[in-house]
Amino acid sequence: MINLPAANINDKLLKSEDVFHPGFSVDCVIFGFDGDQLKVLMINYPGFDFWKLPGSFVFKNENVDDAALRILQERTGLKNIFLRQFHLFGNKDRLDNWGGWGHNEVHGTWRKKVLEKLYNIRSDIQPWFDSRFITLGYYALVDITQVKLKTLTPDYDLVEWKAINEIPVFYADHQEIINKSLETIQSQLSVLPIGKELLPEKFTMTELRMLYEAILGRKLDRRNFQRKILSFGYIGKLNEKRKGGAHKAPSLFYFNEKKYQEAQMRGIGVSW
Amino acid sequence: MINLPAANINDKLLKSEDVFHPGFSVDCVIFGFDGDQLKVLMINYPGFDFWKLPGSFVFKNENVDDAALRILQERTGLKNIFLRQFHLFGNKDRLDNWGGWGHNEVHGTWRKKVLEKLYNIRSDIQPWFDSRFITLGYYALVDITQVKLKTLTPDYDLVEWKAINEIPVFYADHQEIINKSLETIQSQLSVLPIGKELLPEKFTMTELRMLYEAILGRKLDRRNFQRKILSFGYIGKLNEKRKGGAHKAPSLFYFNEKKYQEAQMRGIGVSW
DNA sequence: GCAAAAGTGTTAACTGTACACCCATGT
DNA sequence: ACATGGGTGTACAGTTAACACTTTTGC
Numbered sequence: 001m002i003n004l005p006a007a008n009i010n011d012k013l014l015k016s017e018d019v020f021h022p023g024f025s026v027d028c029v030i031f032g033f034d035g036d037q038l039k040v041l042m043i044n045y046p047g048f049d050f051w052k053l054p055g056s057f058v059f060k061n062e063n064v065d066d067a068a069l070r071i072l073q074e075r076t077g078l079k080n081i082f083l084r085q086f087h088l089f090g091n092k093d094r095l096d097n098w099g100g101w102g103h104n105e106v107h108g109t110w111r112k113k114v115l116e117k118l119y120n121i122r123s124d125i126q127p128w129f130d131s132r133f134i135t136l137g138y139y140a141l142v143d144i145t146q147v148k149l150k151t152l153t154p155d156y157d158l159v160e161w162k163a164i165n166e167i168p169v170f171y172a173d174h175q176e177i178i179n180k181s182l183e184t185i186q187s188q189l190s191v192l193p194i195g196k197e198l199l200p201e202k203f204t205m206t207e208l209r210m211l212y213e214a215i216l217g218r219k220l221d222r223r224n225f226q227r228k229i230l231s232f233g234y235i236g237k238l239n240e241k242r243k244g245g246a247h248k249a250p251s252l253f254y255f256n257e258k259k260y261q262e263a264q265m266r267g268i269g270v271s272w
Numbered sequence: 273m274i275n276l277p278a279a280n281i282n283d284k285l286l287k288s289e290d291v292f293h294p295g296f297s298v299d300c301v302i303f304g305f306d307g308d309q310l311k312v313l314m315i316n317y318p319g320f321d322f323w324k325l326p327g328s329f330v331f332k333n334e335n336v337d338d339a340a341l342r343i344l345q346e347r348t349g350l351k352n353i354f355l356r357q358f359h360l361f362g363n364k365d366r367l368d369n370w371g372g373w374g375h376n377e378v379h380g381t382w383r384k385k386v387l388e389k390l391y392n393i394r395s396d397i398q399p400w401f402d403s404r405f406i407t408l409g410y411y412a413l414v415d416i417t418q419v420k421l422k423t424l425t426p427d428y429d430l431v432e433w434k435a436i437n438e439i440p441v442f443y444a445d446h447q448e449i450i451n452k453s454l455e456t457i458q459s460q461l462s463v464l465p466i467g468k469e470l471l472p473e474k475f476t477m478t479e480l481r482m483l484y485e486a487i488l489g490r491k492l493d494r495r496n497f498q499r500k501i502l503s504f505g506y507i508g509k510l511n512e513k514r515k516g517g518a519h520k521a522p523s524l525f526y527f528n529e530k531k532y533q534e535a536q537m538r539g540i541g542v543s544w
Numbered sequence: 545g546c547a548a549a550a551g552t553g554t555t556a557a558c559t560g561t562a563c564a565c566c567c568a569t570g571t
Numbered sequence: 572a573c574a575t576g577g578g579t580g581t582a583c584a585g586t587t588a589a590c591a592c593t594t595t596t597g598c
């Protein structure tokens with residue numbers, strides 16, 4: 001969904017075909033960590049019960065990667081984000097037969113409404129939007145505390161951080177897209193250093209471990225985790241402690257920018 | 273490139289837009305192993321100096337994965353192939369400025385010729401083929417001894433197994449696509465069992481090791497390799513030896529179908 | 545007999561894992 | 572004082588990596 005300034009109907013009618021790469025979209029699974037749970041940024045259109053991933057079409061003269069960056073930028077205000085494509089969803093019927101409880105009709109009315117509200121065009125004169133679409137999935141890792149969520153059309157689309165088990169109904173195959181993205185970052189965890197993108201600048205070892213636990217979906221040994229992750233060398237210890245909480249004040253750590261980048265390049269190789 | 277029966281020009285002119293998903297193609301990196309080197313199936317059009325990957329457009333009512341299977345089928349005659357998507361190449365200028373030595377013009381003439389020979393249409397009346405294309409890369413692993421290479425238009429397109437260092441000029445970004453596919457199978461090697469697809473039914477341990485060495489691009493210790501790969505349990509030893517060669521006759525091994533599949537499912541976890 | 549490749553075994557170094565123990569802090 | 576989480580260390584098991592020795596075969 002791209003926020004073009006409102007114009008007259010005929011104008012817009014031409015636009016879609018002229019400005020967007022046909023039959024193709026990009027959807028982003030934007031992960032954030034609230035200190036306890038792994039969350040995903042989701043969109044809802046009031047009046048409809050489904051939630052969908054933030055996505056967009058791609059401009060004809062825009063690199064596909066840049067379209068994903070644009071979505072991130074539009075929704076979170078962030079630049080320089082960790083962003084990777086992970087899978088193309090290309091089944092011919094991926095927009096049909098979802099939900100299984102009459103959602104085909106819902107889909108139809110939603111599209112109509114989106115076209116009217118967001119693009120100011122009537123869907124019955126816009127076959128472009130109704131044609132088959134394939135979508136490329138990207139995942140992004142962001143620091144949830146840095147994000148200012150944005151709606152593209154005030155009072156129309158809702159943007160929220162959601163734990164994936166909070167969501168009752170997913171738009172089309174977006175449940176599958178999220179599942180696949182989770183599998184991807186889980187397997188990346190043993191190859192790439194992850195964490196810098198999802199945590200604030202200073203963090204405790206427990207916070208980092210809980211992030212890993214949230215991604216992997218299981219508990220890790222506190223002491224072995226610390227030894228292993230410090231052995232990679234891209235995390236430094238600060239002479240500060242987190243005060244205020246109950247119990248012993250834990251040390252704060254930080255990511256060494258340079259060494260973290262190097263580790264991203266050459267990869268690590270661990271089993272968790 | 274899809275082999276439609278020849279028809280008149282006006283017929284074809286309508287066809288492209290009507291039958292294919294617009295602006296999207298699929299390219300396959302088909303790996304084979306000749307016992308010594310890792311090879312890739314490449315296409316050449318006589319009269320042009322570049323080599324390209326076998327690829328195709330996708331039918332409007334065809335799953336993208338099925339398009340990749342179709343290419344494999346068309347070119348090698350094989351079904352039930354190990355086939356995975358690995359990356360979408362979506363830069364807006366990926367079909368321009370390749371080679372760097374005036375290949376833009378070559379590209380133009382080639383397209384024209386392809387359109388004439390393969391599709392029987394004139395390119396100047398076919399803007400569809402000249403518009404921006406993004407392509408999804410698939411890699412496939414096949415048993416080179418089982419493959420009967422096929423040209424789609426006899427005497428027009430050449431199909432050959434090529435070591436990647438044999439190829440002087442690649443079409444568009446196909447060098448990059450191959451590089452990325454190689455990186456992908458290299459990293460897969462520590463997660464997935466690979467080999468069954470690339471080797472004949474019976475093979476020696478040295479042949480299997482040389483395959484791994486070819487993929488990784490470095491030597492592996494003969495004895496440690498054997499111990500490690502046998503420990504996964506999906507390879508069995510036969511009571512047969514390969515006779516005829518010089519030196520001591522080596523034992524033959526085979527892949528246990530069932531256990532191999534299981535290992536594909538749950539994954540292995542090794543460092544090579 | 546010799547060179548080259550195959551088969552088998554041994555050892556030291558390293559890593560993963562499961563703990564035990566003590567420390568600091570707020571209630 | 573005590574419950575709870577944090578910091579540090581150790582010990583065993585299992586795996587990896589390096590390498591020695593013997594066997595078989597063709598020339």
